[in-house]
Amino acid sequence: MGLFKKLATALGLSKYEARIVVVGLDNSGKTTLINNIKPKKASTFEVTPTVGFQVESFAKDNLNFTIFDMSGQSRYRELWGHYYREVQAIIFVLDCTERVRMCVAKEELDELLTHPDVSNSCTPILIFANKMDLPGALSAVDCMEQLDLQRISNKPWQIEASNALTGEGIDRGLEWLAEKLRGRK
Numbered sequence: 203m204g205l206f207k208k209l210a211t212a213l214g215l216s217k218y219e220a221r222i223v224v225v226g227l228d229n230s231g232k233t234t235l236i237n238n239i240k241p242k243k244a245s246t247f248e249v250t251p252t253v254g255f256q257v258e259s260f261a262k263d264n265l266n267f268t269i270f271d272m273s274g275q276s277r278y279r280e281l282w283g284h285y286y287r288e289v290q291a292i293i294f295v296l297d298c299t300e301r302v303r304m305c306v307a308k309e310e311l312d313e314l315l316t317h318p319d320v321s322n323s324c325t326p327i328l329i330f331a332n333k334m335d336l337p338g339a340l341s342a343v344d345c346m347e348q349l350d351l352q353r354i355s356n357k358p359w360q361i362e363a364s365n366a367l368t369g370e371g372i373d374r375g376l377e378w379l380a381e382k383l384r385g386r387k
């Protein structure tokens with residue numbers, strides 16, 4: 203069974219529209235990661251910074267997925283909160299080479315975790331420690347410590363190292379997500 207079919211099966215309905223929001227600082231690799239997941243990723247298009255947000259709807263394994271690709275630029279980050287209520291899962295993408303901005307990423311994650319639509323929900327949060335291929339990238343364990351992820355005790359979370367250009371690590375993360383959603387049924 204394909205990964206998306208598994209995710210949808212986990213969500214319980216065959217004609218389900220699975221909704222996922224993808225957030226994280228600008229340049230962390232959100233759009234690249236989504237392009238990697240999308241069908242027809244072979245098409246060569248240049249990734250440019252997202253303005254506001256973009257909605258990606260596509261069918262995979264005969265199921266409909268809607269992914270909200272949010273801009274990470276500071277002036278658009280306030281938009282993220284409008285989608286938490288709408289989705290079954292949140293993906294937070296980190297650039298694990300950006301040691302200096304790790305504290306900004308932590309602040310944004312704090313905002314996310316204290317948002318009323320997140321703090322009282324058990325929406326699973328999948329964090330990608332992205333750009334693992336670049337020299338000087340922090341490991342997933344280092345990122346976990348820097349973001350103090352272990353304090354998250356009331357909802358499932360997971361961190362996976364990823365390379366959004368090649369897709370390495372992405373399937374592992376999505377497998378985890380499918381598992382958690384299955385557990386919520």
Ligand SMILES: Nc1nc2c(ncn2[C@@H]2O[C@H](COP(=O)(O)OP(=O)(O)OP(=O)(O)O)[C@@H](O)[C@H]2O)c(=O)[nH]1
Nearest residue numbers: 228229230231232233234251252273274333365366
């Ligand atoms: N080496 C490497 N480069 C990556 C990876 N993921 C993304 N990039 C590059 O990082 C840059 C930013 O990627 P985007 O996908 O546009 O980042 P974003 O998070 O969508 O950025 P905003 O839309 O501005 O919030 C692009 O040049 C990508 O090619 C990765 O895993 N490894």
Ligand SMILES: [Mg+2]
Nearest residue numbers: 232233251252
């Ligand atoms: Mg983008």
